[in-house]
Amino acid sequence: MAFGPMGDWTPPDNNTYEFYDTTLFPNLKKADTFSVQLNVFSVGDVEPAYFALWIDYNHNNTFDSSELVMQNSNTIKALLPALGSPVSPINKVLTVPTTAIAGITRVRLMRGSSANPYTPYDSTVSLTPCPVSATSSYGCTYDFNVNIVNNTTSATNITQTSTAIIEIYPNPASNDVYVKGEINGATINIIDEYGRTLQGNITDNHVNVSQLAPGLYFLQIANSIQVINRKLIIKR
Secondary structure (H helix, E strand, C coil): CECCCCCCCCCCCCEEEEEECCCCCCCEECCCEEEEEEECCCCCCCCCCEEEEEECCCCCCCCCHHHEEEEHHHCCCCCCCCCCCCCCCEEEEEECCCCCCCEEEEEEEEEECCCCCCCCCCCCCCCCCCCCCCCCCCEEEEEEEEEEECCCCCHHHHCCCCCCCEEEECCCECCEEEEEECCCCCEEEEEECCCCEEEEEECCCEEECCCCCCEEEEEEEECCCCEEEEEEEECC
């Protein structure tokens, strides 16, 4: 996503708003992570120095404080570039909460200034999600749509039990995990609690987990007939 025109200093046209309802983004899966990159529009002047990004996960048509996923204080921890200073892309990795409602979801990207755009960076400044309108500031507000879909390998689903007689040991484990039972050439995947596959296509009954951080994981054993999931604790 890119910041566009800022508006101008002359009220009432000192801010801009656009809804990019035809812009398409890849689907976002519940419990999955995704990368956001913001590319800042820059001119050789005093510019709005703060930004914010919200995602309306609960579909209540209000950008709640819990839906403020990016801003200066949790991303770059500094003012956006102004007066012709160098521009660098702003990157952050986010995770879609498992409580997010599936479907078309509104995203709001805003760039604005504090009451005095000449003041030094203030980590307490936080923009409000309403379009920039104060005559003492100027900026831009852009809305987009993304589509959130259910994740078939999310933690909500992979905790389902199976009647198949499959044992994993030791559990908790620290270095090696063994699978006992009729796996019939199945592949074994290790999935974290957010539904992300960390190790995949393990084709025997032995898994080395020494590189995984302590915590809760799931061992997913899949063949052409069934998929079996077992909880796995890594502990050191």
